Amino acid sequence: MPTAVVRQEKKAMRVLCCNDSAKKSGIEPLLSLSTALALCPDLLTLQQQPEREEITLQQLALIAYSFSPVVIIAEQGLWLELSGCEKLFHSYRKLLQQLQKNLSHRCAHIDMGIAGSADAARLLCQTGFRCELPERAEVEQQLRLTPLSLLNIQRRQQQSFEQLGLTCLEDLLALPRAELASRFGTGIVDQLQLLLGEKPCQLTRFKPAVSFHDLLQSTQGIFSKQGLLFPMKTLLQRLSIYLQARQCYCRKIEWRFEPLIGEPSSMCISLSGSQNSWTTLLDLSRLQLERIDLPASIETIILSSDNFVDGLPEGLDLFGTAPSSDKALAGEVSLEASRLIDSLRARLGPEALQQPALGSNYLPEEAGQIVAPGKHPQLTVDHNGLQPLWLLPKPIAIQRRHQQLFWRRPLYILSGPRRLSDNWWQTDQQRDYYLACDNEGARYWLFRQAGTDRWFVQGLFS
Numbered sequence: 001m002p003t004a005v006v007r008q009e010k011k012a013m014r015v016l017c018c019n020d021s022a023k024k025s026g027i028e029p030l031l032s033l034s035t036a037l038a039l040c041p042d043l044l045t046l047q048q049q050p051e052r053e054e055i056t057l058q059q060l061a062l063i064a065y066s067f068s069p070v071v072i073i074a075e076q077g078l079w080l081e082l083s084g085c086e087k088l089f090h091s092y093r094k095l096l097q098q099l100q101k102n103l104s105h106r107c108a109h110i111d112m113g114i115a116g117s118a119d120a121a122r123l124l125c126q127t128g129f130r131c132e133l134p135e136r137a138e139v140e141q142q143l144r145l146t147p148l149s150l151l152n153i154q155r156r157q158q159q160s161f162e163q164l165g166l167t168c169l170e171d172l173l174a175l176p177r178a179e180l181a182s183r184f185g186t187g188i189v190d191q192l193q194l195l196l197g198e199k200p201c202q203l204t205r206f207k208p209a210v211s212f213h214d215l216l217q218s219t220q221g222i223f224s225k226q227g228l229l230f231p232m233k234t235l236l237q238r239l240s241i242y243l244q245a246r247q248c249y250c251r252k253i254e255w256r257f258e259p260l261i262g263e264p265s266s267m268c269i270s271l272s273g274s275q276n277s278w279t280t281l282l283d284l285s286r287l288q289l290e291r292i293d294l295p296a297s298i299e300t301i302i303l304s305s306d307n308f309v310d311g312l313p314e315g316l317d318l319f320g321t322a323p324s325s326d327k328a329l330a331g332e333v334s335l336e337a338s339r340l341i342d343s344l345r346a347r348l349g350p351e352a353l354q355q356p357a358l359g360s361n362y363l364p365e366e367a368g369q370i371v372a373p374g375k376h377p378q379l380t381v382d383h384n385g386l387q388p389l390w391l392l393p394k395p396i397a398i399q400r401r402h403q404q405l406f407w408r409r410p411l412y413i414l415s416g417p418r419r420l421s422d423n424w425w426q427t428d429q430q431r432d433y434y435l436a437c438d439n440e441g442a443r444y445w446l447f448r449q450a451g452t453d454r455w456f457v458q459g460l461f462s
Contacts, residue, residue, distance in 0.1 A: 065245040123150050258301075365395075392458055
């Protein structure tokens with residue numbers, strides 16, 4: 001149906017843009033809203049939302065950032081510097097084709113201009129996307145024939161050009177720069193230098209945000225968990241584009257589901273490994289979604305993340321060589337284990353899984369601790385000394401019979417001592433550890449309390 005976007009200009013509402021159906025009724029940009037409704041009573045009008053436009057431009061800039069390190073958001077559009085990116089995509093044509101494919105998922109219509117500077121490309125913007133670069137001579141000719149009315153100049157200056165018979169940029173370039181600056185000010189000379197690439201572009205380059213935050217809204221409301229999966233997939237795909245642009249991985253994502261009326265629900269997904277695959281994140285989100293209660297009708301879905309680690313795409317190193325088979329196998333096992341941990345945690349809850357780990361404590365009975373899967377505490381204690389895997393629940397005192405250590409049978413020292421000292425600020429616990437054996441070859445882990453003649457057995461070797 002005929003649709004137009006309108007905005008407030010001074011004291012009147014005017015048409016900003018409209019679709020083809022509205023154009024057939026005679027509606028065009030800058031037309032007042034009252035005139036547009038007189039021409040087309042069935043016209044559907046939408047209020048311009050600059051905040052939403054800015055968010056969309058930021059999202060499009062993320063897509064473009066994967067094709068060029070220089071992306072500029074200006075004049076309600078994006079400007080990319082393509083020079084230097086040809087070798088990466090093997091040709092400018094392939095670069096532009098891939099760029100068009102990625103942008104087409106978010107843009108129904110694209111106007112495009114190609115030139116040697118951002119300001120010149122803006123003046124040469126034409127309807128439609130082109131995948132072929134024009135010849136330099138063709139660009140220069142089009143630029144010279146550009147009407148002066150397209151320049152960013154005041155109305156009084158425009159009238160002066162018309163009185164002097166200056167109609168296009170070629171007429172202006174034929175005049176000496178000093179005379180132009182003297183008569184029309186240095187601003188017009190600066191514009192010419194920017195157009196011709198004689199002066200570097202002064203527009204601010206786009207940089208991805210340090211955190212990710214995006215949302216989708218449904219005016220009709222979403223009433224089932226199954227209905228949430230498609231918008232969640234869309235948000236996760238945007239997160240994946242963000243991670244690729246920043247060349248990083250996420251370690252945690254947060255969902256928030258807000259109803260029109262009532263309390264919102266939220267869920268957090270922590271990852272045991274680095275991840276940027278939207279399919280994996282969607283599977284984990286679906287598993288955890290089954291465990292939570294949601295409002296009857298959800299209007300807004302929010303995805304956010306600020307826990308990232310830097311990294312390169314899997315399987316690549318600095319020189320592009322393939323990883324060795326041993327490293328690839330180790331990475332594959334680690335990835336599968338990480339997926340299993342994340343799946344179980346998403347289905348059963350974060351408290352359902354635990355793993356033993358070494359802590360920063362010298363005493364063997366206090367060195368072990370229980371942590372969440374995938375977390376490896378930073379150790380400040382060296383645990384590389386020889387000791388058995390299994391310890392007794394408590395150290396057991398050893399008897400001495402005629403100066404011979406005895407526990408069930410006579411014990412003989414094989415090596416030692418190795419001194420361990422801990423908790424000196426509470427009680428001075430110093431122990432000298434020894435490796436011992438019996439007549440049948442069984443190995444024991446013994447210690448003697450420093451400063452005493454008391455011996456204990458703490459562990460047995462297999």
